[in-house]
Amino acid sequence: MKEKILQLLYDAEAYISGEEMSHTLGVSRTAIWKVINQLKSQGYEIESVTRKGYKLINAPDLLNKEELHYDLHTDFIGQEIHTYETLGSTNQEAKKLALEGLRDGTVVIANEQTAGKGRRGRSWVSPPGTGIWMTLLLRPDIQPQHASMVTLVAGLAVCEVIREVTGLEAEIKWPNDIVLNGKKICGLLTEMNSEIDYINFVVIGIGINVNVAEFPDELKGIATSLLLEGGQTYERKVLVKRILERFEKYYKLYLETEDLSHMIDAYQEHCVNIGREVRVSRKNEVLIGTVKKVSDKGELIVIDDKGDERLIHSGEVSVRGIYGYV
């Protein structure tokens, strides 16, 4: 009901009367009036003029179902959205929901995370109201060994949308960060629950520092936000919807071939690793080399100091010039 009234307000050219809304939705004018007041108390600026009706002047940047469903054009990604004021971590909640059987494409999003996680249990700072802290739940019918590429698919979608919405030149740091001027603006954390040859589910956590105004001292050198780089705030809800749409587009292409062949050019265009010196830490060795490209399978192809091509599937990758590797 709130979603429908909000939609009428958004869609109205100018004023829309309480009577018209009451008629369209088949509810009393008192019911309409109650919801309008509710919206106002949530921060919506709604002008009421006698004999003309209501007009939406300004909407707050809320990440609630009503806002996120309005003007979202996807088939299944985000068609079911679970929103929370506060969560420990959106990945944790999404995994719990996945075990309860929630559908492919469900999105979990929180205004604040109190125990946000990066890779290998590292913590991720997620202050309230300033960022996008969300997780996509997916149930792809593909081989588990092809699942790691989904992180690159999500990274590409986030990078492109940040560039389009903000005009800032975001780049992808393979495999799971987005950077801006050499500092981290977004981190991705993909987790999988699988049998040998069957994926039960995948969750992709996406954390984007949108309007974070300040970072703790220990993060200042390596993390930044769209606000700090762009000098203005950005609407989180707009970014979320455009990311879900772009992700769905690339994800469908990826499921067709179970690789990145349909999007590898776009990926490489924005991949900061290409042509740069990288240092790859693995269990038993440290490899230093220059990145030639990213393969259709999502591997990093590195030329080592002997001139040999090396295929990097994973591992900790530092790029010279980024996060203090100089």
Added chain:
Amino acid sequence: MKEKILQLLYDAEAYISGEEMSHTLGVSRTAIWKVINQLKSQGYEIESVTRKGYKLINAPDLLNKEELHYDLHTDFIGQEIHTYETLGSTNQEAKKLALEGLRDGTVVIANEQTAGKGRRGRSWVSPPGTGIWMTLLLRPDIQPQHASMVTLVAGLAVCEVIREVTGLEAEIKWPNDIVLNGKKICGLLTEMNSEIDYINFVVIGIGINVNVAEFPDELKGIATSLLLEGGQTYERKVLVKRILERFEKYYKLYLETEDLSHMIDAYQEHCVNIGREVRVSRKNEVLIGTVKKVSDKGELIVIDDKGDERLIHSGEVSVRGIYGYV
């Protein structure tokens, strides 16, 4: 304490007096007497003779900590064992314990499963007291894409131990069954919880039909037990301990190379697929061919009808002559 008294009884050449036990363990003779009574009520046959002491005549085939730890020679597999009278499923319990942080090598074992599971959620019949329904919790520091081989490692261990303990000619049906005279005697279900390049944990469920006397009609054609094939009952506790030991031996070799190179000959020796016609069902095709061998990476190498080698990573595999594929 019960474990220690049981160990003294097992280790005694003939009779051991209450006084000696009381002295060795530093507890009162009354305490000893209480435990002896407890053991008797659990089904242990213990003879007591005045002035000689106690003698263990016969021990029931119980899967409890005391029995499983006695005479178990491993470094870490099964050093922590959680035993249950009844569980929904041992994999489910092991996954829960894994999330709580339980250690590498922990074993979960139940006398009965009420909701035992096979691959892709199929049900697995696990009547009380007649089989081995257990799960190994592992935390291997290897790449997730190498983890599927651990099923083959476990299959080899189970197959060899069944052959040695019972003399029956068990064979491995790649990738996750053990068969006897063309019927299933054991199923393995491996599940993984991982990040892209990091395994949180793996659980391997092992279900062995040891002393199952009869199967439901719909399973009679495809399932059997050691009892039905061997014409006698077998001690589950002995099988469990020998399997844990053998698994640990092969698992260590597998972790060294992250492949099966150190055990592939033993594997192939018992692999029923080799040289047989197989039908492999995959998402978009059905492949019929003859199995040439199993690779060091655990893949099935199949020669198709054009004479080309095809690498099978996974999928549903039927072997001609087994489970009604004739």
